[in-house]
Amino acid sequence: MTGAKSIRTKTVRSAHAAFALSALLFVTACTTTEPIADLSRIDAAQGSEENIASLTAVIQRTPNDPEAYNIRGSAYGRAGQYRRALEDFDQAIALDPRSFRTYANRALIYRYLGEQQNALADYNKAIEINPRYDAAYVGRGELYRLAGRTSDAFRDFEQAIQLDTTDPRAYYRRGLLYQANGQHQFAIEDFASAISLDPNQPHGYNGRGLSYLALGDEENAFSDFNTALRLDDELAESWANQALVYEQRGETDRAARSYSRALQLDAEYGPAREGLERTRGTSA
Secondary structure, three states, rough: OOOOOOOOOOOOOHHHHHHHHHHHHHHHHHHHHHHHHHHOOOHHHHHHHHHHHHHHHHHHOOOOHHHHHHHHHHHHHOOOOOHHHHHHHHHHHOOOOHHHHHHHHHHHHHHHOOOOHHHEEEHHHHHHHOOOOOHHHHHHHHHHHHHHHHHHHHHHHHHHHOOEEEEEEEHHHHHHHHHHOHHHHHHHHHHHHHHHOOOOOOHHHHHHHHHHHOOOOOHHHHHHHHHHHHHOOOHHHHHHHHHHHHHHOOHHHHHHHHHHHHHOOOOOOOOHHHHHHHHOOOOO
């Protein structure tokens, strides 16, 4: 990875190395839902019909206020009304072409709709207008990461962090890049930073736990996976990660139960299905 620091690879038992390889697959699986995570950072109440109606009343009173459209667009996005969100962001930009926040908000909606080139253009525009806008670097970095442009993604997350961002996603996603590159100690540090900024999200604990496991630190890994489950026991990744530790300990019955729970939550979650096949010896 260009720009990333190198660390010496630690030697672990061959069995642990095999499980570590599987563990990295879990990270990839959980990132498929990342775009919606950005929208979930908006208070859920903002997407309510009552709030949207209130914002509409504000726009009726002040139809030339670009920020009113930007705020309502964000509310529409939170409510899953993406085309209406785009209409409001378009109007906000027409009223204020220098609104870097609106470009970044519209980019997020484009990204969620799969319109990646439009998303990239908007993130680029936001950064052109305000080169110190950390949220745009975080958003563009994730766009690059999901597209496999890891070096570009790393540079954007690094830039956001150098701008003293308080957005935990910058650290979490840079941690994923370190982890995928086998640089687990750096990954652990980044996941810890993400956790300190937002201790109530399970993803940082899952990420850090996988790197602990890759380094042979089973105790801390298990603690992190269990913390992730306490925060959200409906996340398939957390159950599958917990099962991985049980499997590594030889507690196959417990492992099978946790893999089964993961599949109940997400029937398409491949790592859980593969783990259940290993621990039960039959297809799920």
